[in-house]
Amino acid sequence: MQRLFFDFVDLRLFVNIAETRSLTRGAERSFTSLAAASMRIKNLEDALETKLLHRASHGVTLTPAGEAMLHHALIILQQAERLRGDLLEYATGVKGCIRMLANTTAMTEFLPAALGEFLSSHPQVDVALEERMSHDIVRAVAEGSADIGIVAGNVPTGGLEVRSYQTDRLVLATPLGHPLADREVLPIQDALDYDFVSLHSGSAIYAFMLQVASDLGVRLPVRVQVSSFDALCRMVAAGAGIGVLQASSAHRLARTTDIHVIELSDAWAERRLKICAQDMDALPSFARELVDYLVATVPQS
Secondary structure (H helix, E strand, O other), rough: OOOOOOOOHHHHHHHHHHHOOHHHHHHHHHOOOOHHHHHHHHHHHHHHHOEEEEEOOOEEEEOOHHHHHHHHHHHHHHHHHHHHHHHHHHHOOEEEEEEEEEEHHHHHHHHHHHHHHHHOOOOOOEEEEEEEEHHHHHHHHHHHHOOOEEEEEOOOOOOOOEEEEEEEEEEEEEOOOOOOOOEEEOOOHHHOOEEEEEOOOOOOOHHHHHHHHOOOOOOOOEEEEOOOHHHHHHHHHOOEEEEEHHHHHHHHHHHOEEEEEEEEEHHHEHHHHHHHHOOHHHHHHHHHHHHHHHHHHHOOO
């Protein structure tokens, strides 16, 4: 049998191609040319004596062998990152990277200040942060494509290790003269006859609210989409519609915009954020430090 031979560059390239389902985008993410990426994958398949990808005009899909390769490649790369992290204190100028996923609430309200302070005191650490839906975050952490995830609600976390983080609620913001502006509490169903202002289609909270409306058998009546909660509240104040956002952001923005904040009585409106990882003790030392830092900086009620 031919001797197996591949390196970390091959593994990272293969993971990038598998995650993007594209040779072109995988090559771009790996900062290499399409021709070089294609040749590396061909050499990898030759060395393994099996086909890893089905190539088509619209992209690539993984063969069963490719699925197995992706699983093991993620484990190998994760272990390599843990090794590098644990040796950081003995090396000079070596940087570690934490792959982190978070839901909309954590991304917009809690992480900017906390991460900024952590990174300023840890110059050797980088954080690759992306926004995802909570169930997608759990899957990515379980599969090893993310080191740490921050999820909300009652999403099952399976065999992951979990630590409590922040608590917040989703609320409804309306213009001051809106027909609902005399309400202090209501279920979301009472609001679904009105136009909504929403975050952009790629945001986790937009996807979540689409699912909420779908579960109630209706379509979420989105009139305009914006890029931030600040823009959402300004649109609401101007009369473009009503919108859902977390209470901490809503009450802060209500001080500078003409909106009325209504508590949502639905059970899902309470958002208990949790930090999850496959195994906290197995994380690189700098990643464990980040988890400890985030938990330690939660305001005590």
